[in-house]
Amino acid sequence: MLHHSILDTLPEDLRRDALSSLQPLRFEHGKILFRAGDPCQGLPLVLNGSVKVQMTGLSGNRIVLYRMGADDVCTLSIGCLMTGDGFRAEAVVEDDAEVFMVPRGLFDRLMDQSADFRLGIMESYGRRLNDLMLLVEEVAFRRMDERLVHWLEARAGQGAITITHQELAVELGTAREVVSRLLKELERKGRLRLARGKIDFTGAFTE
Template sequence: MEKALLKEKFSNALDQDIINEILEVGSFKTFQKDDIIIDINQNLEYIPLLLSGNIKILREDSDGNELLIYFLEAGETCTMSLTCCMGTSKSKIRAVAESNSSIVLIPVANMQIWFHSNHSWRNFILESYQSRFNEMLETIDNLAFLKMDQRLYHYLLNKAELNGSKTIIVKHLDISEDLHTSRVVISRLLKQLENENKIKLSRNKIEIL
């Protein structure tokens, strides 16, 4: 199953030689929703390629509060973990399964060798850096320029697009943790969005209108 997913999700980006090498050296893992895949200060010996599901990438402040940086979808990798691997430093992020997910872990040594020896892998890594960089800029712009109600609505739209459904199953507390604010604020702003006919609220469920 995982081997078929690898070919399905990455064959457009990676050539068959690299896919064959990933099948040879990669370790396939599955994670349940809310499992921690990579933790802060973890030594990174592998990089993940996401085969199915979704992963959220978080930063943590000195008080232990988390802030959502971006989401990963199937066919993508986390370039913040790549950066740590290339610099042989510890992880600066936490990667958490947003839904049940499967990944393939690639040893750092292979990643570095392929970067110099394979054109498709090098392009994939560089394009991944660009995509994640753009997403981090968007996160910074949201923090700097958007009010919390705008950030919240943008967050909901992203989750709906990620899940391929206008109905989002999520708790107010989980939203507040992702957006680094209080549950009371989120509940109030969700009600405001509902009054503006942008969403419909149910218990642990939000529908984008």
């Protein structure tokens, strides 16, 4: 049975009522759940799969703000529902996903009638906001070569990762050419090996 923990915060009768009106929506890889400027129709609750939320700057470069996996709540949607503003980013399905879409009216009702649900939503919002503040700090105050090395070090234990230079540029919010140049410099230093759509780590990266 499909399940999302935020609904467990509700009183039994309210939870049963909410579940009776929710049907899981299935989205395939590449599906865009919302775009920048779209009005918020409701709160997505991810049941399984993976959805990334990313923003496109005036330069055309993109950056991943956060990802939502099973049991996650869409922080951007919470903000839009509370302010009435449209989205400032887009959400794209990375791995086929199933989602409960809580419509605005039901969201308002649950926030009004359940203090535990309200607290759970605000705690989720606060945790994600903290993550986004760390991202802002990284982008604003850390050099790109340092950010790239930090990103790679976090994944060096995998031995190899499948990712294109363009995809990595989106992760870091920079241009593909910048990522390619920095990766080639790391390869020259013997810290990794580059192949088409793949990065192989050497022992030097984890020392």
